[in-house]
Amino acid sequence: MTRDDPTPSDAPLTPLSHAILLALADGDLHGYNIVQEVESLSGGTLRTGTGTLYAALQRMAGDGLIADSDTLPGPDEDQRRKYYRITEAGRAAARAEAARLQRVLAIAARKDLLPGTSR
């Protein structure tokens, strides 16, 4: 059941799925790159185990958010590596999630709950 047309009404992405989409936004990556990128994007707060990562990748591929990349491991690389790419649906979902977060931010600002603004 692929979601070609994700809408803002869809359930929020898990932080890990969102981070994976953000990591793949700049280009195709293999598993260990994703682990590192997710960790650095989250400022070190999101560390994922390999098992968790690949389970998430499998689920996201099933949902059509990402797909296997055409990039193959180079001759000097570990041949077991597998590269992933983000799909259009994935970009849309990431955008939708960002929009949702933006709305959250707006609400938070209204309620004076943004960081560094405490009275």
Place this chain on the structure above:
Amino acid sequence: MMGDAPDRPGLSALFYRTALLLLPASLRREAGRAMESTFAEGWGAARNTGGWLGGLRYTMKEMADVVRTSVRVRLRRPARRGKQHPGGGLRGLSPLPSTSVEGVIGAIWMDLRVSARALLKRPAYLAVASLTLAGGIGANAAMFAVVNSVVLRPLAYPDADELVMVHYSLPRFGFERGPLSYHNFKALESRARGFSSIGAVASTQRTLVGQGHPRQIRGWRVSGDLFATLGVDAAVGRYLVPVDDDLRAPRVVVLSHALWVNAFGGDEGAVGTDVRLGGQRHTVVGVMPADFPPLGDEDQFWVPLALDSDEMERGSNLLQGIARLADGVDLREATADAATILADEARTWPEDADRAAVLTPRHEYVVGSVRHQLLLLMGAVGVVLLVACANVAGLSLTRGTQRAQELAVRTALGAPRGRLIRLLVSESLIVAGVGAALGAAVAVSLTRVVAGWGAAQLPRQELLSVDASALLFLTVAAGGCAVLFGVIPAFTAVRSQIGRTLKDGARTAPSHRPQALLAAAQVAMAAVLLVGAGLLGRSLALLQEEDPGFRPDGVLSAFFALPNGSPEEQIGFLDDLEGRLRFHPSVESVGVSWTLPFVPGEASTKAMRDDQLLAPRERTDLYVTPVTPGFFRAMGIAVLDGATVPGSHSADDPPVAVVNQALVDALWPGEDGVGRTFLRGGGDDPTPTRVVGVVENMRTTSLAEAAKPYAYVPFAQNVWADRAFVVVRTSGDPLVLISTLRSVVRELDPTVPIDRVATMSARIGDSLARPRLRTTLVGAFALLGALLAVLGVYGLMGLMVAGRTREIGVRMALGADRAVVRRDVVRQGLGVAAAGLAVGLIAAALFVRVVDAYLFGVDRTDPVTWVGVAVLLLSAALLALIPPARRASAVDPLVALRAE
């Protein structure tokens, strides 16, 4: 650290790959290899920043993540499909688990509570099943603890797997691993490229005087490089080094931790002080740590080898080598290298021509003699566990049958099949868990018992304990059992019972085929165990009936060191000792001998007729011990011919000996020995020795082997003896004489230690301890297995009778005789037992080879054993069939039919 190359995860990757098997196949297929690659990269990074500990931590975390993921991924699916089950009338069963870990744990907890309640409603099943498992699991864990402590755990040396024992085979004397000469050792030390270092050892014993009672202590003479080769540092002070290994060097000694604590109260000030050892002053230079693995059975001290010129002779073979393999050299290469060097040596010393270098890994050398027996026992006890599992599986199938109605109702009300399986599986887990908890208690107490029995029989038994790995083994065994006895029956029960039970209201008799198979399997496994135990038991019985060649009852023996002094003074001491002991009213006779049967330490040489001239290796093997004239009477050795008194001969007379019949048979078959002369010795100048008497053969090391040719010679003509055993025959209880013996020796010379006091019966008994231990254990396992198997048959027939009450009632109503009904039950039950027995005997025929090495006097085809096992099992099964047969014939047709 764990054998990993620093930049490759090796072992960790293997663990990880194994853990991946937990994941659903689809995920494994899609991303398994990619996951391995990612893991390897992450491991490398963790290793770079955190060292091997970082790598280990990363591996643990990743494996935990795989386990978590494997649960999550599986739970995700049904939840995403969004189907909700109403619960299917499973009162108290948890709602479908949510995908969170807490939800899963909560659901499992709920399942367990429901199952526990169901089990507690029928406590008999819980009690019988968990006790059966506790016996099986506990015995297995105990046996594993023994195997692990003694065989599996590496020796406590750094890089212990590089250490090898170096021996020289000695086919002439039947030694597979004979000792080396000093020349051999030196050649290896200077030229062997396969070794990074090599040391040599020779066992020794000395009298320790000054620390409490004088006592005889046992230890080793070691070459200068021995400790460096082993790589274990001293706990206090230093170990022995090459400069110590010299006759002119100051005498030094290193103490074992135990001796240091016993004799010096563990005082570090002991290092640097002097002790009197073997009549000479030695300076204590160090103490080895408590966990330093002993070189032999008993290590109390180590002194430098410091060989004298006689001991350095080429014909004097008294050293064992201990070497460390050089980097990158394997055992085969090192053996070939050593063989070349020793062959070179043999060129200038033809005596060594037929010998060959033998290298044995140190670990194998220490545990090799018991490994096979322990693995045999492990196998036997493993079969017992299988029988126990089959037994509980039978019980649990029966229980499933009884609950068929309940399960069927639940299904009809909409409980998914998976939920029912979950319920049944969690019941199995509870039973296995209770069994494992009780089993742990069984294991701890059994291990203590084995440690008590095995004290002198097992190497490394000081390490024996139920440790973490034994508990892990126990857990795995319990889990395996739960699968064997629980899960498979659970699926069978759910699949087979449901539809039919509701349809026909259990009017037809349910099929008991699985139960019958299980019962037959139990009988088969019990038969295998019984055949093994029977053969071992027959061997032990025959062994115990063997005649040792002397009369051991009422004989006390003790070891003592002869006081320092001239040979005349020493002979005088022996005379005084015998005289004073003989004076005691309950003493019948007294004798002294240099060696004693069933005490290690025989000395061998060679013999030939005086009218022959043979090369040393063609001469007859001969064992020699000096004795006093009273020895034969005190031991109860029959004198066949001639005098029993070689004692009246002085050092100046021509050498004489009393010999045993075995030597006469070897040298002068069919003729008289007395008056003849033989040549004694393995060198160019053998000693002509006149035979003055012939005595009966005596077993000296084991009741299982043939008597060796022996020559008993007078002490006066053999002044080299510096220690001996005194043998006292008494009309009363020999143990009462111990204090008399001690006080007599103390009065004669307070510096003479008395040691290793034991009756001769006890010494023979000790030689049987190992066969007795293994026979007892295998026998106990076999009886346990047989008991369980018979209970299995009993349970099966009880179930059949209960399930067929109606049918039996109908038959009886139609006029069937009660005797016929009884006979039917017995015939069916015996049929199952006989089928199991037949399979078991065939399996036994295939496996019986493993006990061959321990058989004595019986063949593995011993008809008594095989027929005995068949008769025993069938009659036990017959006994177990009486109650169900009675119950069947007691069925009241009216009641049975009305019960509809």
